[in-house]
Amino acid sequence: MKEVVVLSGKGGTGKTSIVACFAVLARSKVLVDSDVDAADLYLLLQPEVKEENEFWSGQVAFIDEEKCTECGLCQELCRFEAIQDYTVDPISCEGCGFCYQVCPVNAVTMHSCMAGHWFTSDTRYGTLVHARLGIAEENSGKLVTLVRNKARLIAEKGDLHHIITDGPPGIGCPAIASLSGANLALLVTEPTLSGIHDLERVVSLCRHFGVLPMVCINKYDINEENTHRIENYCYSEGIEIGGKILFDNIITEALAKGLPVVQYSNSKVTQQIEELWQAISTELDKQDK
Amino acid sequence: MVISVASGKGGTGKTLVATSWALALSSNAKVQLLDCDVEEPNAHIFLHLQVDQSQPVSIAVPKVDETKCTYCGKCAEVCVYNAIAVVQTKVLIFAQLCHGCGACSYLCPESAITEESREIGVLERGHCGNVELIQGKLTIGEPMAPPIIREVKKHVDPTRTVIIDVPPGTSCPVVEAVKGTDFCLLVTEPTPFGLNDLSLAVEVVQKLQIPCGVIINRVGVGDDRVERYCVEEKIPVLLKIPLDREIAILYSKGIPLIEGMPQWRDAFLTLLQDIEQIVSASQVVK
Numbered sequence: 001m002k003e004v005v006v007l008s009g010k011g012g013t014g015k016t017s018i019v020a021c022f023a024v025l026a027r028s029k030v031l032v033d034s035d036v037d038a039a040d041l042y043l044l045l046q047p048e049v050k051e052e053n054e055f056w057s058g059q060v061a062f063i064d065e066e067k068c069t070e071c072g073l074c075q076e077l078c079r080f081e082a083i084q085d086y087t088v089d090p091i092s093c094e095g096c097g098f099c100y101q102v103c104p105v106n107a108v109t110m111h112s113c114m115a116g117h118w119f120t121s122d123t124r125y126g127t128l129v130h131a132r133l134g135i136a137e138e139n140s141g142k143l144v145t146l147v148r149n150k151a152r153l154i155a156e157k158g159d160l161h162h163i164i165t166d167g168p169p170g171i172g173c174p175a176i177a178s179l180s181g182a183n184l185a186l187l188v189t190e191p192t193l194s195g196i197h198d199l200e201r202v203v204s205l206c207r208h209f210g211v212l213p214m215v216c217i218n219k220y221d222i223n224e225e226n227t228h229r230i231e232n233y234c235y236s237e238g239i240e241i242g243g244k245i246l247f248d249n250i251i252t253e254a255l256a257k258g259l260p261v262v263q264y265s266n267s268k269v270t271q272q273i274e275e276l277w278q279a280i281s282t283e284l285d286k287q288d289k
Numbered sequence: 290m291v292i293s294v295a296s297g298k299g300g301t302g303k304t305l306v307a308t309s310w311a312l313a314l315s316s317n318a319k320v321q322l323l324d325c326d327v328e329e330p331n332a333h334i335f336l337h338l339q340v341d342q343s344q345p346v347s348i349a350v351p352k353v354d355e356t357k358c359t360y361c362g363k364c365a366e367v368c369v370y371n372a373i374a375v376v377q378t379k380v381l382i383f384a385q386l387c388h389g390c391g392a393c394s395y396l397c398p399e400s401a402i403t404e405e406s407r408e409i410g411v412l413e414r415g416h417c418g419n420v421e422l423i424q425g426k427l428t429i430g431e432p433m434a435p436p437i438i439r440e441v442k443k444h445v446d447p448t449r450t451v452i453i454d455v456p457p458g459t460s461c462p463v464v465e466a467v468k469g470t471d472f473c474l475l476v477t478e479p480t481p482f483g484l485n486d487l488s489l490a491v492e493v494v495q496k497l498q499i500p501c502g503v504i505i506n507r508v509g510v511g512d513d514r515v516e517r518y519c520v521e522e523k524i525p526v527l528l529k530i531p532l533d534r535e536i537a538i539l540y541s542k543g544i545p546l547i548e549g550m551p552q553w554r555d556a557f558l559t560l561l562q563d564i565e566q567i568v569s570a571s572q573v574v575k
Contacts, residue, residue, distance in 0.1 A: 009329050011299010011457040016482065037460040038297050038489060040482045059369065079349075079390055091464060091497065096390035097369050135492040138461045141432060169299040169457050170328035173432035193543035194304065194331040201329060201429060208430040222534075223541035249532075252510045255480050 001155045002284040003148075003163035005034070005182040005211075009198030011169035013188045014218040017251050018273060019166040020044035020260035023125040025277040029162040031123070032151045033130040034144045034178040036116065037137075041166045044260055047121030047128045055116040055131065055146065057139040059095040061088045067107035074099035074108065091136055115139055118147050120154070127154055140168075144177035162284065171205045180209050183287055186242060186280060188216045191226035199230065203237065214240050214283060216276055219247035240283070243276030245269055291451040292564060293470040295494075297486030299457035301476045302506035302530065307454040308335040309546040313557035315419035319449050324424035325466035326456040327410060327437040333424055334543045336417035343413045346425065346440045347406035348389035348433075353380045357401035364393035364402060385432060410437040414444070421446075434462040442469070450561065459489045467494060472564050473501040474527070479511035484518055491522065500571045502564065507532040527563050528556055 006015045016035075023031050023045060033041040061082070063074070068086050075083040078099060082092035088099075100108040115138065118131035129151045131143050151163050167178040179185055185206045189199040199215070206213040215234050220227045227244070234241050246269050254264035262270045294307045304326075311322040324332040332338075351364065351373065362375040372386035373393055384407055394402040409431045414423050423444050425437035434456070442465075445451050455466040467473055473494045477487040487503070494501045502525045505515055509532035519526050530536065539549035547553045 008299075010331070012301060013299075035458075037458040037463075038299075038486045040298070040485055043481045043485060077391065077395065091468070094388055094390065095369060096388060096392055097367065098390050098392035098395070101367050101392055101396055133460055135459060135489065136461075136464045136496050140458075140460045170434075170462075171429060172328045172427060172434045172462065174458075174460075175328070176430070176432050190541075192541035193334045194329075194540075197331060197334060198329040204429040222537055226541055247537075249510055252480055255482065256512050258481065 001161060001163065002183040002287060003165060004184045004186055004280055004284065005165040005167050005178050006186045006188060007167040007175060007179065007202050008169060008188045009171060009202035010189070010195050013190045013195060015188050016040045016044070016166055017255060017261065018188060018216065019164060021262040021273045022164050022277050023123070024260050024262050025274060026162050026164060026281070028160045029126055029164050030151045030154045030160055031126060031128040032147055032163060032165040033128065034147060034165050034174065035168040036131040036133045036140050036143045036147070036174065037168070039130055039132060041128070042130055044255065044258060045123040045125060045128055046258065047123045047130070049119045049121045051120040053118050054114055055118055055143050056112055057115040057142050058113050059097065059110040060090045060093045060113055061095070061097070061099050062109050062111055063088055064107045064109065067105050069105055071104060073102055073104065077102060094138070113137070116143055118143065120150065129154070141173040141177035144174050148178070171201050175205065176209070179205065179211055182211050184280065184283055185211045185213050186216055187213050188218055189230060190219050191217060191223040191230060193226070196226060196230060196233070203239065214242045214280065216242050217244045220244040222247050242279035243272055245272045290472070290565065290568065291445060291447070291453065291470045293453040293455050293467045293473045294476060295455035295463060295467055295473055295490055296457060296476045297459055297490035298477065298482055301478050301483060303476050304331045304335065304454055305540055305546055306474070306476050306504055307452050308332050309553065310557045310560065311420045311452050312545050313547050313554045314450055314561060319419050319421070321421045321423065321446055321449050321451040322454065323441050323445065323451065324422065324454045325438045325441055326454055327425035327427045327434050327441070328456060330424045330426055332422060332454050335545045336420060336422050338415040338417065338422050340413045340415045343411055345408045346410045346412050346437045347408045348387070348436050349391065349404040350384045350387045350389060350407045351382055351393050351402045352405045353382070354401045354403065355380070357399045359399055361398065364397055367392045367396050389436070409433060412437070412440055435465040438462060438465040459493050463493060464497065467499065468497055470499060472568050473499045474504060474564070475501055476504045476506055477515055478507045479505055479513065479515045483511070484515045487515060488518065491524065500567055502527040502567065504528045504530065506530045525567065528560055
């Protein structure tokens with residue numbers, strides 16, 4: 001069983017639209033949406049939730065004003081500026097418990113937070129493990145690890161060949177949690193200067209964590225000069241370009257209908273995404289040997 | 290006035306709006322643009338930033354003096370992030386898990402723990418005409434963006450118009466960037482993904498009790514569900530930018546919209562006036 005995680009650095013390059021197509025094209029797989037704070041894959045896969053779990057993570061401090069003597073020690077020590085006028089701002093509180101430890105009159109208590117939900121669902125294309133982080137919550141990395149572990153169990157149990165993970169943008173905590181231990185990272189970029197800049201950072205992230213990168217250039221005809229720059233960059237870095245996809249509004253049209261584009265049309269982009277999946281599965285098979 | 294530009298979904302045009310807006314406003318006044326998308330900062334590409342000043346951003350992590358340490362385990366007990374473990378006569382520190390709260394050093398009964406700073410990124414300042422750009426950049430492999438965002442926001446100059454470019458998503462980095470701003474401008478696109486993530490972003494700003502308005506980018510693609518949502522939720526749509534290949538090409542080359550298409554300048558100037566009105570009205574209500 002091999003896992004491919006789809007990342008991009010820059011947001012909005014087409015990760016989710018492409019993963020939804022892989023859901024159609026891959027035969028034996030489990031799907032994961034690890035963009036837990038803005039999860040969109042479900043919109044294209046229309047899951048039927050089979051199992052719902054609460055995600056409890058982290059704590060938040062609470063000051064009992066009846067006990068508080070307003071000594072101000074907690075306020076002075078809190079590094080997150082979460083305590084003002086002897087009350088805790090739950091949004092700024094990082095749950096470190098320092099105030100709870102030091103309060104001379106035990107006026108501070110720590111409360112566990114329900115930071116979201118995660119789900120195992122059936123879709124037309126196979127099982128999807130996904131999550132919804134509570135609004136403005138922390139610990140997205142932990143939730144990512146949780147859904148990925150669940151997917152791994154399902155894949156092992158069902159003897160499935162692939163785990164396909166739709167990752168978050170960026171290079172921080174949830175991206176790292178999505179990437180570590182995967183067999184391949186498909187990096188979806190676009191031929192814009194921002195796209196190139198962000199691609200270089202996410203390639204470095206792959207190197208840092210020892211995950212093989214492969215690149216897909218989406219909307220490559222928007223700026224062919226930049227597309228050549230990306231090709232040259234990948235060549236010099238020894239990174240395979242798994243595919244290039246045309247800029248075509250048909251992808252958005254399909255999205256508005258709630259369908260992966262490969263199920264919506266037989267256009268050129270459909271063929272290009274099929275070839276991309278072929279390149280990925282060939283690379284993953286190679287790793288088996 | 291401090292205005293954050295957020296979206297929920299990535300790639301909807303936050304940086305396109307933030308950079309052109311800052312440039313448009315800078316013809317009349319000094320403007321600050323803070324790039325708080327510290328994982329992937331891009332505003333500098335459009336402003337051709339000349340960095341005048343660069344400084345490391347660090348967080349405090351514990352350092353144990355083993356000559357004083359009695360391996361009592363108090364530090365590991367108080368660390369909720371599991372960044373310290375005491376194994377017989379060894380103290381292990383997992384610096385990347387440390388949030389720098391300072392509990393371990395303060396509570397160590399032997400005063401054996403001091404703090405040393407660990408660099409997790411940089412802060413860079415520079416100018417592009419009347420726009421002062423301050424950006425944070427997270428070091429590759431580091432997980433925690435919020436301390437860098439906090440550092441960037443310390444440079445807010447409240448006497449000026451300040452525009453904050455927010456990272457995508459709805460979790461802690463977004464909250465850190467949006468928190469304390471006077472208004473949040475949400476840039477979206479008329480697709481199901483745009484709508485889904487917009488509604489999540491609206492929940493974030495409502496939780497933070499910050500007034501908001503919407504810019505719909507790439508109008509012409511997708512459907513009208515975003516507009517219907519804004520009407521239902523009584524969120525003003527302040528600007529629409531059409532789906533236009535020319536805009537996409539300018540963006541791809543790193544050319545600010547108002548440089549390539551100066552006819553957009555007025556729209557961005559009006560945008561600030563509209564927001565000022567909304568903010569003063571909401572203050573009256575408060």
